[in-house]
Amino acid sequence: MALSSPEATDLNTAKIPENPSSPCAIHLQKLPHLTDYLPNLKPLPNPLEKNTLYHPPAGFYINQSEVVLGKIILDLSADSEAVSSHSPQVAYNRAGPRWQVFFEPKDIKAAIVTCGGLCPGMNTVIRELVVGLWEMYGVRQIYGVTAGYRGFYSRDPIELNPKLVHNWHKLGGTALETSRGGFDLNKIVDAIEHHGFNQVYIIGGDGTMRGAVNIFNEIQRRKLNIAVAGIPKTVDNDIGIIDRSFGFQTAVEMAQQAINAAHIEAESAVNGIGLVKLMGRSTGHIALHATLSSRDVDCCLIPEIDFYLEGEGGLLEFLDKRLKENGHAVLVVAEGAGQDMIPRTEAQKEERDESGNLVFLDFGAWLKSELKNWWTRDHANELFTVKYIDPTYMIRAVPANATDNLYCTLVAYSAIHGVMAGYTGFVSGLINGNYAYIPVEEVAHARNEVNTKDHKWAWVRSVTNQPDFVKP
Numbered sequence: 001m002a003l004s005s006p007e008a009t010d011l012n013t014a015k016i017p018e019n020p021s022s023p024c025a026i027h028l029q030k031l032p033h034l035t036d037y038l039p040n041l042k043p044l045p046n047p048l049e050k051n052t053l054y055h056p057p058a059g060f061y062i063n064q065s066e067v068v069l070g071k072i073i074l075d076l077s078a079d080s081e082a083v084s085s086h087s088p089q090v091a092y093n094r095a096g097p098r099w100q101v102f103f104e105p106k107d108i109k110a111a112i113v114t115c116g117g118l119c120p121g122m123n124t125v126i127r128e129l130v131v132g133l134w135e136m137y138g139v140r141q142i143y144g145v146t147a148g149y150r151g152f153y154s155r156d157p158i159e160l161n162p163k164l165v166h167n168w169h170k171l172g173g174t175a176l177e178t179s180r181g182g183f184d185l186n187k188i189v190d191a192i193e194h195h196g197f198n199q200v201y202i203i204g205g206d207g208t209m210r211g212a213v214n215i216f217n218e219i220q221r222r223k224l225n226i227a228v229a230g231i232p233k234t235v236d237n238d239i240g241i242i243d244r245s246f247g248f249q250t251a252v253e254m255a256q257q258a259i260n261a262a263h264i265e266a267e268s269a270v271n272g273i274g275l276v277k278l279m280g281r282s283t284g285h286i287a288l289h290a291t292l293s294s295r296d297v298d299c300c301l302i303p304e305i306d307f308y309l310e311g312e313g314g315l316l317e318f319l320d321k322r323l324k325e326n327g328h329a330v331l332v333v334a335e336g337a338g339q340d341m342i343p344r345t346e347a348q349k350e351e352r353d354e355s356g357n358l359v360f361l362d363f364g365a366w367l368k369s370e371l372k373n374w375w376t377r378d379h380a381n382e383l384f385t386v387k388y389i390d391p392t393y394m395i396r397a398v399p400a401n402a403t404d405n406l407y408c409t410l411v412a413y414s415a416i417h418g419v420m421a422g423y424t425g426f427v428s429g430l431i432n433g434n435y436a437y438i439p440v441e442e443v444a445h446a447r448n449e450v451n452t453k454d455h456k457w458a459w460v461r462s463v464t465n466q467p468d469f470v471k472p
Helices: 122-137 148-154 183-193 208-219 250-269 287-296 315-326 348-349 363-379 392-396 402-420 440-444 457-463
Strands: 027-028 067-069 089-094 112-116 142-145 158-160 200-203 227-232 272-278 298-300 328-334 385-389 426-431 434-439
Touching: 027 067, 027 183, 027 315, 067 434, 112 122, 112 298, 122 142, 122 200, 122 402, 122 440, 148 183, 148 363, 183 208, 200 402, 208 227, 208 440, 227 402, 227 440, 250 287, 250 363, 250 385, 250 402, 272 287, 272 363, 272 392, 287 298, 287 328, 287 348, 287 457, 298 315, 298 457, 315 328, 315 363, 328 363, 402 426, 426 440, 434 440
Parallel strands: 027 089, 112 142, 112 200, 200 227, 227 426, 272 328, 272 385, 298 328
Antiparallel strands: 067 089, 089 434, 142 158, 426 434
């Protein structure tokens, strides 16, 4: 395989020998580095070499030629796009410690900020950033920025150390507090300069990552020796490129409790329906995975599919059949599903939250009302019960489970190693099971929607036997 990469320093690129028999090349995504605009920066030996408690073994340091492929399933048939077009396969720099660093530990002043909504594992990421910087690299000036982006210019940062954050991974939420909005680029970068921060770690969702892009670009424009790293956080798992975001598996696990409760309520009633609304504004990953994990769900509705209530092949006809067969049914819906079905006033059509997102109406409550109206109309004088469960804030606020805690630790350490190596404007994340560095601008605009044409959605259909909602 041949590796093509954009122009950069030797720290960013490495040539892989060509393999003439390979059907396509590899294109290494350009990873920003401080030396791109500060060419006089000098590399230093990694301080881990002098760590008295840890001695890096052979193969510990990542070579610049090690990459992670963005796509690992290829069709090698003669008429496939990969072979016929000879289009290069996208690759990303593998995450991990480098032999050379571009920061002297005694000169580092690091800032950590959490933005947006809550997600299981936020405190774990904060803890591991603090412990990793302190224990691995000997950094002693580590600060938490409270209240999200606005905290940079409206509040004093708080000093962090391993003793203070020792038990934070056992707590839900974020000990640094968070908020939406408050993004004022010049005020934020001015505050970063004022406080003397030269490493900034930003934890948040896609909106937060778009803010990180602007911060990185402004720092680059001012030619400041400040590295910016993002750690993607979205309980909905709607950020693209990476396999998943931290907290997602905890959310799916907690969703099981709500589905189990709905199933018991429905099964214990005459013509009972258990209705569960799970998080997922634009994507239905939590609803999908919770449905596959539960086996008690009769129908899963997500934003990526169109569906209808009345008529042949509609939801009401399907539920009527299930109730006659089983005496009960369980519905799982994502919060973004069916939003275009709910009547809105003109004011509601324009209402936005602090992050600029359209304010969603409660589809679960609306659907509950529609189900009751349907039953009263078509099954007068027959018993019927709908139990509606919305566990949104219960799920967001819990501590991360063991799997997510491990992920939080490794993604935080990956970010530290990348920043110490002089990389900036990047996100650390899992790609095809391997940790990698991804340009933050790419992550900020990449979406991870449920592909309703792939096998995973087909599995949902096979488990629930729900209709495809294609009108005859």
